[in-house]
Amino acid sequence: MGYEWLALAAAALWAVSSLISVTPSRHLGAFAYSRWRMACVTLMLTAMAAFNGGWSTVSWDFALVMVLSGLIGIFIGDTALFACFNRVGPRRGGLLFSCHAVFSALLGIWLFDESLFGWKLVGALLVFTGVVTAILFGQKSQKHQIEAITGSLGVAVMLGLTAALCQSLGAIIAKPAMQTTLDPVAASAMRMAAAFSAHSVLRLSGAQIAKPRQPINGRILGMVALNGFLAMAVGMTLILFALQHGDVGMVALLSATTPIMILPLLWLYTRHRPPAAAWLGAILAVIGTGLILQF
Template identity: 65%
Template sequence: MGYEWLALASASLWAIAALISVKPARHLGPFAYSRWRMFLVSLMLGSISLLTGGWQTLSGSALPLLALSGLIGIFIGDTALYACMNRLGPRRSGLLFSCHALFSALLGLWIFNEQLTGSRLTGALLVFTGVMLAILFGRRSSGSEWERIRGSLAIGVALGLTAALCQSLGAIIAKPVMMSGNIEAASASGVRMVSALLAHCALRLTGLPLTRPFRPINRQIFGMIAINGFLAMALGMTLILLALRHGDVGMVAILSSTTPVILLPLLWWHSGERPSAAAWCGTLLATLGTVLVLGASGH
């Protein structure tokens, strides 16, 4: 499977996980939710690494970079994303988070001298434009619980852009490690996850009020966190690392940012509210752009 398909598969998993995450993130709060999710995913990835022997592929030189990638991309990035989602809802937080594609493309051009030319450039621009349209005009005005803004809009926007920047920085830091081709992806994801979990636990020990759960966890919330973590992080983030091994940072980021487009029909199914015509136009543009990228890559 080409890296483009891996990035698109990851985007699809993130879209499904986004629907599952809204309730538990608002029940526990962003910090407690992130801690539980990272704990469960660390167990999943650790078990996979032990069963497959993937931990033996981890080198001493790779560990610091993977740990730093996890601290920036997961500890800071994921926590900021769910704080943004709690304030602005999944649609608006998706818009802001999809900016990681632009950040990653610019960083990839600057650091790795990556190039986007010809039909790949045209396709990438169509994907980015389509994603923006799909999110900006994704739903009609309504009194939907998921559309309501809680608290300061400016703080919500800042949190979303912080999450996007941290996601792109985390990918940039992990790429040289994954390019070596010697490290098993699930084990690399596990190192990133454990480093983020340890940072969250250390922060919790400080006793800061914002790290406390809003409400106690229950069986239903626990199950939703486990399913979300498995889809978004155990599978989704591992697929992204595999994609980074073979593909450009910018292109992987652009294709994985199609999550908001994939989320459109899922939101329609969940809420019964049909997205606007502009949103469907965005979806068509993103689909056309993806076809151009995949065709130009020969996959």
């Protein structure tokens, strides 16, 4: 399987997990939700790396890089993303987060001399245009609570763009290490453990922002664990595998199709059919992806 398909598979998992995240994130709050989620995923990835022998590929230099990547990309980035989702829902939050494709492409060109030329450039532009079109014009109504806007829209925009930038920086930081023999599962475990440790220190400090809005229960914990397994234990590990073989910018652009994939899922969940413009965006993204895969 080429890295392109790995990135697309991760995008599909993120679409499903973003819907699962809404209820527990609004129940616990962004910080408490992220902390519980990271605890679950750290345990999953640590066990997976032990099972496949991935810890034997880790050196001290790799560990330091992955800790930094986890603090920026997961501790800051993921927490900001779920705070954004809590305010504007997964569809609008997805639009803002998809800007990580632009950040990653520009940073990849600047730092690694990566390139986007010819039909691949056309395809990349179509993918991003399709993402923006689908999110801007898809499901514009707020008839379902999952689509409701709460709080300041300006704050939500800032949180979404912060999440996108941190995701890009986290991937850029991890890129050199992922081009070595470092096991992606072990790398994901280190990133997640670093983010969970930071969240734990914040909670132990007694900071009000880290306290849960409501107590966790068995149902909420199950949703947190399922979301973490799909999005991080599987999805983010696929992205790290993809980074071993592909350009940061191209991996980011393909993984940015998550907002396209979420449209039919929202239709099933809310029973409100997206308008024609949303499907136009999806078609543009499919054509763009085809060009990327062909050339």
